[in-house]
Amino acid sequence: MAENPSLTKNPGLDSWIAITADGTVRVRMGKVDIGQKISSAVSRLAAEELDVAPARIVMIRPDTIDGPDEGMTSGSNSMEESGNAVRLASATARAALLAKAASVLRVDIDELDIDDGTITARSTNASTTYWDLQGDQPFGIPIDHAARIKPAEERTLVGKATTPLDLEDIVTGRHVFVNDMTMDGMVHARPVRPPHANARLESLDEAVLAKLADDGFTVVRDGSFLAIASADEFAVIKAARVLFNAASWTREPGLDNRDIFEQLTTNERMSMPVIDGVPVLDTPVPPPLEVPAGAKASHAARYERAYIMHGSIGPSAGLAVSRDDGLEIWTHSQGIYLLRTSLAELLELPPETLRIHHRPGSGCYGHNGADDAAVDAAFVARAMPGVPVLLKWTREDEHAWEPYSPAMVMELSGAIDADGAITAWSHESHSDTHVLRPRPGVAGLGPSRLMPARYLENPPAVIPPPPNMTHHGGIHRNLEPLYRIPEPRLVKHLVRNLPHRTSALRTLGAYANVYALESFLDELAAAAGEDAVELRLRHMDDPRARACIEAVASRIGPLDGAPDGYGRGLGFAQYKNAKAYAAVAVELTVDETDRVRLKRAVIAGDAGQIVDPNGFTAQLEGGFIQAASWTILEAVTHDPDGITSRDWESYPIIGFDNISEIETILLDQPDAPFLGAGEAVCGPTGAAIANAVARATGVRPRRLPLTPENLRAAALSA
Amino acid sequence: MPTLNLQVNGRPHRVDAESDTPLLHVLRNQIGLTGAKLGCGLEQCGACAVLVDGESRLSCVAAASDFEGKDIVTVEGLAQDGALNKVQRAFIAETAAQCGYCTPGMVIAVTGLFQRGPSPSDADVQEALAGHLCRCGSHARILAAIDRLRREG
Ligand code: FES
Numbered sequence: 001m002a003e004n005p006s007l008t009k010n011p012g013l014d015s016w017i018a019i020t021a022d023g024t025v026r027v028r029m030g031k032v033d034i035g036q037k038i039s040s041a042v043s044r045l046a047a048e049e050l051d052v053a054p055a056r057i058v059m060i061r062p063d064t065i066d067g068p069d070e071g072m073t074s075g076s077n078s079m080e081e082s083g084n085a086v087r088l089a090s091a092t093a094r095a096a097l098l099a100k101a102a103s104v105l106r107v108d109i110d111e112l113d114i115d116d117g118t119i120t121a122r123s124t125n126a127s128t129t130y131w132d133l134q135g136d137q138p139f140g141i142p143i144d145h146a147a148r149i150k151p152a153e154e155r156t157l158v159g160k161a162t163t164p165l166d167l168e169d170i171v172t173g174r175h176v177f178v179n180d181m182t183m184d185g186m187v188h189a190r191p192v193r194p195p196h197a198n199a200r201l202e203s204l205d206e207a208v209l210a211k212l213a214d215d216g217f218t219v220v221r222d223g224s225f226l227a228i229a230s231a232d233e234f235a236v237i238k239a240a241r242v243l244f245n246a247a248s249w250t251r252e253p254g255l256d257n258r259d260i261f262e263q264l265t266t267n268e269r270m271s272m273p274v275i276d277g278v279p280v281l282d283t284p285v286p287p288p289l290e291v292p293a294g295a296k297a298s299h300a301a302r303y304e305r306a307y308i309m310h311g312s313i314g315p316s317a318g319l320a321v322s323r324d325d326g327l328e329i330w331t332h333s334q335g336i337y338l339l340r341t342s343l344a345e346l347l348e349l350p351p352e353t354l355r356i357h358h359r360p361g362s363g364c365y366g367h368n369g370a371d372d373a374a375v376d377a378a379f380v381a382r383a384m385p386g387v388p389v390l391l392k393w394t395r396e397d398e399h400a401w402e403p404y405s406p407a408m409v410m411e412l413s414g415a416i417d418a419d420g421a422i423t424a425w426s427h428e429s430h431s432d433t434h435v436l437r438p439r440p441g442v443a444g445l446g447p448s449r450l451m452p453a454r455y456l457e458n459p460p461a462v463i464p465p466p467p468n469m470t471h472h473g474g475i476h477r478n479l480e481p482l483y484r485i486p487e488p489r490l491v492k493h494l495v496r497n498l499p500h501r502t503s504a505l506r507t508l509g510a511y512a513n514v515y516a517l518e519s520f521l522d523e524l525a526a527a528a529g530e531d532a533v534e535l536r537l538r539h540m541d542d543p544r545a546r547a548c549i550e551a552v553a554s555r556i557g558p559l560d561g562a563p564d565g566y567g568r569g570l571g572f573a574q575y576k577n578a579k580a581y582a583a584v585a586v587e588l589t590v591d592e593t594d595r596v597r598l599k600r601a602v603i604a605g606d607a608g609q610i611v612d613p614n615g616f617t618a619q620l621e622g623g624f625i626q627a628a629s630w631t632i633l634e635a636v637t638h639d640p641d642g643i644t645s646r647d648w649e650s651y652p653i654i655g656f657d658n659i660s661e662i663e664t665i666l667l668d669q670p671d672a673p674f675l676g677a678g679e680a681v682c683g684p685t686g687a688a689i690a691n692a693v694a695r696a697t698g699v700r701p702r703r704l705p706l707t708p709e710n711l712r713a714a715a716l717s718a
Numbered sequence: 719m720p721t722l723n724l725q726v727n728g729r730p731h732r733v734d735a736e737s738d739t740p741l742l743h744v745l746r747n748q749i750g751l752t753g754a755k756l757g758c759g760l761e762q763c764g765a766c767a768v769l770v771d772g773e774s775r776l777s778c779v780a781a782a783s784d785f786e787g788k789d790i791v792t793v794e795g796l797a798q799d800g801a802l803n804k805v806q807r808a809f810i811a812e813t814a815a816q817c818g819y820c821t822p823g824m825v826i827a828v829t830g831l832f833q834r835g836p837s838p839s840d841a842d843v844q845e846a847l848a849g850h851l852c853r854c855g856s857h858a859r860i861l862a863a864i865d866r867l868r869r870e871g
């Protein structure tokens with residue numbers, strides 16, 4: 001197995017597992033639960049390997065004080081990294097405990113049985129327990145990378161359906177999000193943002209400031225950073241409006257309002273070929289594709305995807321308190337260590353004086369406003385020493401200020417020969433960066449990615465992001481087709497000077513790339529008179545991929561056989577060509593108002609060994625529904641004066657009225673490593689819906705979202 | 719500041735609140751019940767729903783003073799003597815939540831729906847859940863929980 005960065009950074013067993021004298025096993029991870037129920041799955045793994053009842057496992061919430069540093073929770077890595085680390089840690093602990101028991105009970109290790117932490121010698125019936133042997137004592141040993149992991153047939157917990165750990169707390173309202181936290185003497189705060197990202201604070205009406213101070217409000221200002229705090233939350237909400245109106249802003253330059261897809265293809269850029277999933281610098285982009293001699297059909301098409309947002313239902317929030325010995329922060333950030341390093345650099349504080357705790361937040365699906373809200377709270381807390389500050393973004397803040405997922409343009413061309421073989425393929429993707437997390441780097445890089453820092457009197461310089469050169473990184477994630485296609489011509493364009501701040505949203509570039517790639521396969525098949533499913537299978541060698549495609553194709557029925565007025569479509573991808581596989585097929589109609597109405601969906605997923613079928617199904621369904629929402633409805637909009645999609649009416653997302661029947665087919669591989677599943681389904685969903693719309697209407701939709709306006713425009717230009 | 723008398727989860731509460739303070743803020747910050755969530759404050763998402771005289775109502779805009787003399791139940795008040803109500807049990811049985819931020823509002827909406835009768839029509843379901851947003855895509859599981867409740871009758 002490849003190196004596990006979580007274990008390399010945290011090799012000691014005590015970073016992960018502690019046995020308590022009162023009969024529990026405390027498991028720490030550095031990955032955070034973001035609604036993907038990773039802590040449930042990981043706690044099952046620990047119970048399995050340790051042979052204890054699941055109820056004995058206590059999952060400790062991550063903090064930067066003494067938990068393992070596992071970097072980011074992203075890219076579907078959690079199960080592979082935390083999961084494998086905890087599994088090995090548990091197996092190491094079990095072996096150590098057995099060895100101790102053998103010496104205490106004076107028998108051989110293979111004479112011992114374990115039942116829920118009680119170790120019994122078969123010959124003498126004498127017994128001891130984990131809690132007696134190790135209660136509250138550190139192990140003091142490294143994790144043994146060769147520790148024996150139970151093979152599939154010995155497992156009793158893993159692979160069985162479970163109820164997520166915190167579900168009861170969630171349905172009874174006891175589950176505490178950062179937004180719900182309270183402390184003695186706590187004040188509530190709201191940021192007061194400029195009208196748009198380029199605007200700066202010129203002046204504040206002093207009379208209004210004096211009145212606010214009289215009324216007990218604390219106004220915090222540093223450059224164009226502005227926030228307001230007081231004990232009464234609703235009073236703060238109202239006063240934030242008063243403060244905004246008391247401010248004069250320089251509004252020039254406004255947001256660039258030229259056609260975004262035009263900007264994506266004409267702005268300054270860094271262009272590079274992508275070979276075997278990796279971009280290559282300082283190498284000329286290969287010349288445009290030439291249609292090979294003997295081609296039966298060739299085709300070219302351009303696809304577009306608007307900016308979309310994370311759109312968490314709970315706006316971002318952070319709680320901070322500044323004391324003489326440092327700053328303590330509670331946040332729903334996905335990367336508390338990165339946040340700590342970058343914020344410490346910004347504030348010129350030693351990192352260890354920042355103590356950051358992870359607490360639940362509303363589902364974020366990537367880098368949303370979490371880190372920025374924590375920084376906002378820290379700024380206010382530093383102006384109010386000793387006072388805990390709970391700062392929340394408003395709905396408008398969340399919609400207008402979170403880092404978006406960038407708009408993309410995908411240009412494809414290809415050819416097919418008389419035998420139905422794809423003989424030429426080109427795919428170019430144009431986009432902004434997909435990763436602007438506050439990762440430390442050259443001086444100022446991390447701080448410049450904390451949005452509120454950009455508005456300080458002395459802001460860190462904003463450094464244009466370098467291209468992500470990792471395998472299936474951002475813009476080029478799933479640019480490379482998994483299909484057997486000779487020498488695909490793949491090009492990544494990192495485009496500069498675009499209007500919005502962008503960062504990681506579930507799947508990064510993969511969603512749009514797969515939407516384009518799988519749309520183009522359908523178009524190419526049609527151009528050559530081929531069956532779309534046959535064409536895919538003919539170019540697919542991987543049996544697990546084929547199984548997914550075949551499973552959904554047979555359940556949805558013939559793609560051209562939908563009832564009158566309906567269309568069927570299919571999409572497939574293996575996430576990053578290395579993680580979970582997913583195929584999606586849908587049946588839908590486009591109603592008389594040109595709205596896409598989903599009728600039926602079939603999803604097949606293969607994420608290797610299934611640890612928690614319930615969790616896996618929920619991930620697939622949830623990913624499908626979210627991606628369906630992106631595909632059908634979502635686009636961030638702006639004009640020169642700012643973001644115009646500032647609430648759920650101007651940025652609608654899918655509701656219960658467009659939820660279809662969803663059938664999920666889980667393809668288990670009991671002996672294969674487990675893979676993250678959260679993101680696999682999104683790209684195939686976009687492709688399946690677009691392909692179904694094309695069959696339902698006879699018009700190929702090449703611009704997302706598939707709103708009535710975009711569908712009508714496609715019909716007019718067809 | 720005016721004093722309000724509110725009946726929440728079967729208990730009387732006297733609170734001081736400005737006349738325009740929305741019920742949600744009184745529940746969360748003065749009575750200490752944070753089960754109902756602040757999602758938008760614009761009556762657009764459903765996260766703040768509570769039962770008012772048995773019907774699901776949004777609490778993020780309407781002033782707390784409008785609710786005097788009414789019977790308010792928040793998600794914390796649904797369980798009786800530690801026993802979850804049938805809707806909560808169905809949500810657990812169907813894993814009808816991911817991050818859980820929208821869930822209290824969903825549980826309230828579905829509880830309100832089933833208080834009107836054991837077999838709501840699909841149109842009733844759509845009406846009850848219209849305006850309830852979930853970003854995690856737990857919709858299909860919530861509908862499964864509703865189907866379970868209909869089967870249980
Ligand atoms: S918070 Fe009340 S509807 Fe969104």
Ligand code: FES
Pocket residue numbers: 035313362363815816817818819820821851852853854855856
């Ligand atoms: S479960 Fe996360 S918003 Fe609904």
